[in-house]
Amino acid sequence: MQTISIFVIAIRLRLWINARLKSHPMICLRMKLNWIFLLTLTLLVETVQPGHCRASQDVARTTTISLRQWAGQNDLTPVAGGKDGQFEFTNASTRLTFKTNSPLAEINGVRVWLCDPIIPLAGEPCVSSLDLRATIEPILVPQPAKVPATICLDPGHGGKDTGGVFGQFVEKQYTLPLAQELAGQLSAAGFRAILTRTKDTFVELEERPSFANRKKAGLFISLHFNMGAPGEARGVEVYCLTPAKSASTNDKGKIANTSPLPGNRQDAQNVLLAFELQKSLVKNLGAEDRGLRRARFEVLRSAKMPAVLIEGGFLSDSVEQKKIADPKYRNQMAAAIVRGVLAYQHMVKS
Numbered sequence: 001m002q003t004i005s006i007f008v009i010a011i012r013l014r015l016w017i018n019a020r021l022k023s024h025p026m027i028c029l030r031m032k033l034n035w036i037f038l039l040t041l042t043l044l045v046e047t048v049q050p051g052h053c054r055a056s057q058d059v060a061r062t063t064t065i066s067l068r069q070w071a072g073q074n075d076l077t078p079v080a081g082g083k084d085g086q087f088e089f090t091n092a093s094t095r096l097t098f099k100t101n102s103p104l105a106e107i108n109g110v111r112v113w114l115c116d117p118i119i120p121l122a123g124e125p126c127v128s129s130l131d132l133r134a135t136i137e138p139i140l141v142p143q144p145a146k147v148p149a150t151i152c153l154d155p156g157h158g159g160k161d162t163g164g165v166f167g168q169f170v171e172k173q174y175t176l177p178l179a180q181e182l183a184g185q186l187s188a189a190g191f192r193a194i195l196t197r198t199k200d201t202f203v204e205l206e207e208r209p210s211f212a213n214r215k216k217a218g219l220f221i222s223l224h225f226n227m228g229a230p231g232e233a234r235g236v237e238v239y240c241l242t243p244a245k246s247a248s249t250n251d252k253g254k255i256a257n258t259s260p261l262p263g264n265r266q267d268a269q270n271v272l273l274a275f276e277l278q279k280s281l282v283k284n285l286g287a288e289d290r291g292l293r294r295a296r297f298e299v300l301r302s303a304k305m306p307a308v309l310i311e312g313g314f315l316s317d318s319v320e321q322k323k324i325a326d327p328k329y330r331n332q333m334a335a336a337i338v339r340g341v342l343a344y345q346h347m348v349k350s
């Protein structure tokens with residue numbers, strides 16, 4: 001609409017100039033003014049159009065859809081009284097929270113980083129069809145999938161690769177005992193657990209999902225602990241593979257022109273597994289919710305089964321580092337992961 005108004009104003013201006021110069025003896029002056037007019041028009045369009053449309057073009061690599069319209073079609077009612085650009089939709093089993101110009105949403109109280117921010121178009125908050133298809137709908141309406149029998153656990157780092165180090169706290173020292181504890185608890189719950197490493201050895205990143213593929217595992221769970229500036233961050237994150245041609249969460253909107261990876265074949269199951277694990281970890285550990293996130297981590301790219309990477313807390317946080325070093329806390333974390341896997345299993349059972 002803004003661009004059309006500029007064209008109308010510009011054309012009126014041109015007609016006015018031509019009318020004034022119709023009888024002017026200096027035709028050259030008239031031509032010069034016409035050129036100035038064309039140049040000004042080009043500059044106006046260049047200045048206004050990108051700012052107005054680029055946001056919608058980036059977000060609408062597929063298309064954008066009015067959230068209100070989508071909610072109406074899915075039996076969700078808007079909740080009145082949202083402030084600071086926040087708005088909610090609910091029904092008996094679901095509560096969704098969004099914020100204008102933000103990719104951070106909440107699905108049933110769990111933080112989820114969308115691939116694209118919610119954008120206002122003609123006053124209507126809009127969501128990308130990519131996020132409906134690859135994030136929101138697979139969580140709200142799980143598709144039937146194979147129930148996993150074998151689960152591949154991937155203790156992050158090992159050997160010469162220490163992972164994050166913060167004083168005496170070394171990441172690889174905690175990922176292996178967590179995986180071993182989790183393997184025991186998964187076996188007790190009826191699953192077969194296999195590990196990409198059982199000792200403090202170095203395993204190449206690409207070998208980890210390859211091992212899971214060779215063993216025909218039904219799920220792949222990579223276990224890590226996080227690092228940041230001291231005291232800056234704490235809490236739990238679960239990552240799954242970024243959908244094709246979309247931005248990873250920590251890339252701040254930078255879109256990688258990435259074609260689908262083998263792991264993208266499981267996009268719907270990846271996000272559901274990540275959601276159920278994030279929900280269970282936050283609920284059962286009382287950990288801060290840093291949200292379900294997207295990344296193209298090497299270990300997630302080539303997995304032929306639903307795959308996630310858990311960042312189970314920050315070694316750089318003075319409270320969380322002590323918890324992570326405590327076997328009792330890691331046992332609770334393993335129990336929370338088992339509950340998340342069971343919830344996922346329940347969801348995909350047809």
Ligand SMILES: [Zn+2]
Pocket residue numbers: 156157163164171224225
């Ligand atoms: Zn790590």
